[in-house]
Amino acid sequence: MNFRPSGAWDRLAAVLLVLAFALAGWKILQRAPASPFAVQSGSASTEALKLQPRVSLPSQQLSPDGRFRFDAQFVSSSPGQAVHAASLVELSDGRLRAVWFSGSREGARDVTIQTSVMDPVSLRWGAESTLFDRQQLQQGLWRYIKKLGNPVIARAPDGSLCIWMVNVSLGGWAGSSITWARSVDEGATWSAPHRLVTSPFLNISTLVKGAPVSFQDGQIGLPVYHEFITKFGEMVRINAQGQVVDKIRIPGSQTSLQPVVLVTGSETADVYMRSGTATALMASQTTDAGKTWSSTRASTWPNPDSALAGVVTQAGARWLALNPAPRNREVLALLQSGPGASFDSVTPWIVESSATPQARTSVQDYERLLTQELKARGASEDQARAYVASARRQLCGEQSCSQEFSYPYLLQSRDGYLHLVYTWHRTRIKHVRLDPLQPFQAAPAVTSRVATP
Amino acid sequence: MALLCIDLVLCAGLLRVLSWRHGVTPWAKWATAIFFVLMWCPVGTAHLPLVAYVRGISSDLSISLAIIACMGMLQRLSGVRLVSDRERNSMNLAFTAGALLLYPFALGWGNWDSYRLGWGSDGMWGALFMLSLVCWGRGLRLLPMLIAIGLLAWAAGILESTNLWDYLIDPWLAGGAIFQCFKMAGKQLLARFTVARSGAVRSLP
Secondary structure (H helix, E strand, O other): OOOOOOHHHHHHHHHHHHHHHHHHHHHHHOOOOOOOEOOOOOHHHHHHHHHOOOOOOOOEEEOOOOOOEEEEEEOOOOOOOEEEEEEEEEOOOOOEEEEEEEEOOOOOOOOEEEEEEEOOOOOOEOOOEEEEOHHHHHHHHOOOOOEEEEEEEEEOOOOOEEEEEEEEOOOOHHHEEEEEEEEOOOOOOOOOOEEEOOOOOOOOOOEEOOOOEEEOOOOEEEEEEEOOOOOEEEEEEEOOOOOEEEEEEOOOOOOEEEEEEEEOOOOOEEEEEEEOOOOEEEEEEEOOOOOOOOOOEEEEEEOOOOOOEEEEOOOOOEEEEEOOOOOOOOEEEEEEEOOOOOOOOOOOEEEEEOOOOOOOEEHHHHHHHHHHHHHHOOOOHHHHHHHHHHHHHHHEOOOEEOOOEEEEEEEEOOOOOEEEEEEEOOOEEEEEEEOOOOOOOOOOOOOOOEOOO | OHHHHHHHHHHHHHHHHHOOOOOOOHHHHHHHHHHHHHOOOEEOOOOEEHHHHHHHHHOOOOHHHHHHHHHHHHHHHHOOOOOOHHHHHHHHHHHHHHHHHHHHHHOOOOOOOHHHHHHOOHHHHHHHHHHHHHHHHOOOOHHHHHHHHHHHHHHHOOOOOOOHHHHHOOHHHHHHHHHHHHHHHHHHHHHHHHHHHHHHHHOOO
16 A cells, blocks of 8 residues: 555545535535424414313412412422533423432432433422433443533424433533434333534533424534633534534624524514623524524623523413522522513513522521421432531532522423423422413512422 | 453553553563553443443544554554655644644634534535545545544444544543644754754854
């Protein structure tokens, strides 16, 4: 073998070159053009919502400002664990499946992806079980994995369930890659994990948090973000086989992360992002089904460098769940706007709030508050102590603690209810179910308490 | 396939280190062969082969790097020089240019993402075609062959990635090419300096 241009080797090289370019060119020509967003129809869903009986359950309560009612219960059930980043999907029989990560602390090697299923009639969450652990991923991916996090579960256009999660082999979260798996039996069993290759630099620093969107050709648009050296938001297009076919960067999104996409039409969508510099909720739009995005701009809502979630209901209303306070995660609220309207001047639906969101809570008060709610929702003395210890470990200093209601995820079920899951003091995952069509009281009434049956 | 590529590149590196001073001794050959096999031994609670732990850090390597590593090993084992300095220098220049085009933009410098071209763009296909033609016309064969094999591997989808860039270049190859370019430039500067200095000495009265 010699690379001098002469003889039989030369002719063979020429043939190889022509063949390679011909095959690669053919593959490029086979590439399907980008398709419009798949949009759910509105009228049928409004009907469905009206048909469902509105059952008042013991867990129903008033919001902290007394303006609306919702049901709330805890999802996770492992005392003493650090839990975070829940997401939610509706199963074919109407039950909900939640996934989140849980371990001794965020980023620890014992972190696993946990799951639990909720019965829609009793609103009771079943016992949690482990969906993926580090060892499973290592064996499936044939590579060393140090830690995992941020699971996002969703239904693919072909009807199967997909889960995407972040995992790291080296360094911190900025060294993350995305792994995915598929289930064809509503999450009872899962395929071997696969890696999404989204970056040329050791395939690091692509993370996922937001819910995916669907395209009419069966592809999935997964909102992701990059954290290494600089931050920015992107949308990865994934084909039916789970492979990446394109990736579109959101212009001007440097310092923004965790995009959340709200599809408003077959060609139109808004994206909202967490501000990495804790300035404001960042926003961008597309009018060509995500082929291009407008330059990122700051909205009027502050963002304390915290994750958000969003959903467009079957009736076309847009909802966001976020922390609306500028400096901490002590208030969790929902924002609602009609089709085509802005979120800028809407009144927030406060789901959970610290009594003193501007000031930290003393350790004693913090322990008392948490213990009170945990016990009211059925935790034993020992369980409450373990939950509180986990929260203290993560959110308290020597003297005081910051309350945290963060990392929301929104979903509308087929019966029309809106479901919100979020991290409650980093020690439990909480689920809130509310009727999005209920009247929103103009003036505050009473403070939040778990309703007596 | 990805694990095999990593193992081959590691073996090529080991053989290079072992033959640094005394050439390729039988001991160096055996040590490399044993190392190749050892990398497949399962270790740890996950019973992963050693090479899978390396993969966690190195990520998948490009087809180009695997071929260059194999050629390097073959060259050492056979003692036959396979690649001329001209071929090697042009290859290093091309990979350096590719790295400068790819990594800064892909890692967030500005709003344009060069990595996106790798998911099947006419522009990238055309640029590679032109580069191959120019190299071929200048009598260079190594770079067009690396591009051809990279394209074939991409068309067949033999790696985890669906992006053509990942078949052609990786950060380890890019780092090596940039280092070789600096070394080449340093040598040329030193040669010029030496010539200029000797000329100045001769012209002294």
